[in-house]
Amino acid sequence: MRYRPFGKSGVAISALTLRLGDDSCSGAQETRDLMLAALESGINSLQIDGASEALRQGVRDAFATVERQRLFVTLRVRGAPERTLAGDFDALGLDQADLVLVNDPQGPTLPPALEHDLFGPRANGDAPGLGVATRGEIDQALLDNELLVAIASPFNLTSGLPDRQRIREAERRGLAVLGEDFWPQALRSGGQNLPRPSLWRRRIDPLAGIGGYDFLHDTPDWSAEEICLAYALAEPLLTSVRVTVEHPADIQRLAAVVGRELPDNLRAQIDLARFSAQERRKAAGLA
Numbered sequence: 001m002r003y004r005p006f007g008k009s010g011v012a013i014s015a016l017t018l019r020l021g022d023d024s025c026s027g028a029q030e031t032r033d034l035m036l037a038a039l040e041s042g043i044n045s046l047q048i049d050g051a052s053e054a055l056r057q058g059v060r061d062a063f064a065t066v067e068r069q070r071l072f073v074t075l076r077v078r079g080a081p082e083r084t085l086a087g088d089f090d091a092l093g094l095d096q097a098d099l100v101l102v103n104d105p106q107g108p109t110l111p112p113a114l115e116h117d118l119f120g121p122r123a124n125g126d127a128p129g130l131g132v133a134t135r136g137e138i139d140q141a142l143l144d145n146e147l148l149v150a151i152a153s154p155f156n157l158t159s160g161l162p163d164r165q166r167i168r169e170a171e172r173r174g175l176a177v178l179g180e181d182f183w184p185q186a187l188r189s190g191g192q193n194l195p196r197p198s199l200w201r202r203r204i205d206p207l208a209g210i211g212g213y214d215f216l217h218d219t220p221d222w223s224a225e226e227i228c229l230a231y232a233l234a235e236p237l238l239t240s241v242r243v244t245v246e247h248p249a250d251i252q253r254l255a256a257v258v259g260r261e262l263p264d265n266l267r268a269q270i271d272l273a274r275f276s277a278q279e280r281r282k283a284a285g286l287a
Contacts, residue, residue, distance in 0.1 A: 001042025002258055004239050006072070007149050007176035009129070011098075013045040013072045015233055015258050017178060017240040018251065020059065022050035024244050031058025037248035039066060041255035045240050047101070047178075048092060049076040060093035074099040074131065074178075077114060085117040085128075101131035101152055101178075108141030118147055133180070138166075143173065150176040155238060156184050157213070157231055157270060167237045176239040182232040183225050187213055215269045222266070229257045231270060 003012040018038040025031040031054065035046065048059060063071075075088060075097040089096060100118060102110060109115065110130075118130055129149035132138055142148060151170045154163055155177075167177045216224035232241045243254050262270075 001255060003044075005176075006239055008174045009149065009176075011072065013240050014043045015240055016043050016255060017045040017047050017074070017242045018043050019047045019049055019242050019244045020055060021244065022052045022055055024246055025050070025052075025055050025058060026246075028054045028057035028061060030246075031055055032061045033248050034245065034251065035059065035062035036065070037251045039070070041251055043251070043255065044070055045072045045074070047074040047076055047242060048097075049078075051082075051088075051091075056091050063093045068094070072099075073097045074101050075128075076101045076103060076133070078103040080111040081114050081117075084113070097128045099129045099131050099150060101133050101150070103133045104135070105132060105139070105142060108139040110142075131176075131178070133178075134166075136162075148175065150178060150239070152178040152180050152242070154181040154184070155179040155232055155235060155241075156182050156187070156228055157274060158184055158186055167235075171237045177237055179232050179235070179238040179241040182241050182243070183228040187216060187224065187228060213273050215266070215273070219266060226254075226257050226260075227262070227266065227270075229254060230260055230262050233258060234262065 002015045004015055005011070006013050016038075018034065020031055020034065025034065035058070038046065048055070073094065075085070075092075077085075077100060081088070085097075085100065100114075102114065110118070118127060127147065130145060130147040131150035131152060132142055132148065133152035135154055138151065151166070153166050153170070155167060167179075170177050216227055219227060222230075229241065229243070232238060243251075245251055245254065
């Protein structure tokens with residue numbers, strides 16, 4: 001496993017972040033097993049994204065067997081919180097989280113209860129950092145919030161200029177960047193959901209059919225998921241890439257990708273596919 005600086009905090013976290021959610025963990029034992037498998041693979045960054053009792057029990061059981069200081073824990077908050085952050089931490093067996101990641105806040109301010117919970121502990125010097133997860137623009141007031149230490153943003157082979165500008169701006173401000181959606185649905189079928197040249201164009205242009213994403217499923221010793229993950233890991237502006245899995249064996253498999261380099265010929269195919277997709281979007285009036 002490799003570790004990268006988390007913004008200006010002086011903390012280093014693993015290049016992979018394991019997301020634990022209500023949709024990915026079927027029970028307390030399964031949640032505990034996933035967490036312990038992640039630790040055994042060198043992953044020290046965990047994102048808790050759910051509120052089911054099974055998820056929380058599994059997290060509590062795992063935390064009871066490891067040293068808290070070994071972990072970087074993110075609590076993801078969706079919508080207005082139904083309870084205080086302190087209550088959420090207690091339900092997970094935690095005194096504190098390292099980061100509170102607010103999902104797609106609308107407007108320049110946070111929900112009042114959440115803002116109170118974040119700013120309240122500041123006087124004692126133990127406030128968690130604030131993160132913002134979004135696919136759009138972040139309000140300038142939130143960017144200027146002194147608690148903001150990180151953003152979470154999609155980044156993958158299909159990411160266009162908005163995603164890339166978002167992470168560049170975050171890096172310029174000294175913020176950590178958590179990469180999300182490294183294997184988007186559009187690529188899971190070989191890119192068949194992406195814009196393609198018309199039949200007419202393919203008849204008159206012999207190059208119109210090249211530059212697709214079929215290679216994702218045709219590359220020896222690489223799965224499509226592994227190629228997409230390696231691509232995201234190669235982006236130096238990303239602090240960590242979030243992964244969601246259901247089985248411990250998948251954690252070990254994805255952790256092994258961290259130490260692999262994409263072959264040069266594969267990089268060339270990726271660049272060609274990205275360029276071709278951009279040109280097709282322009283031709284279709286989508287960009």
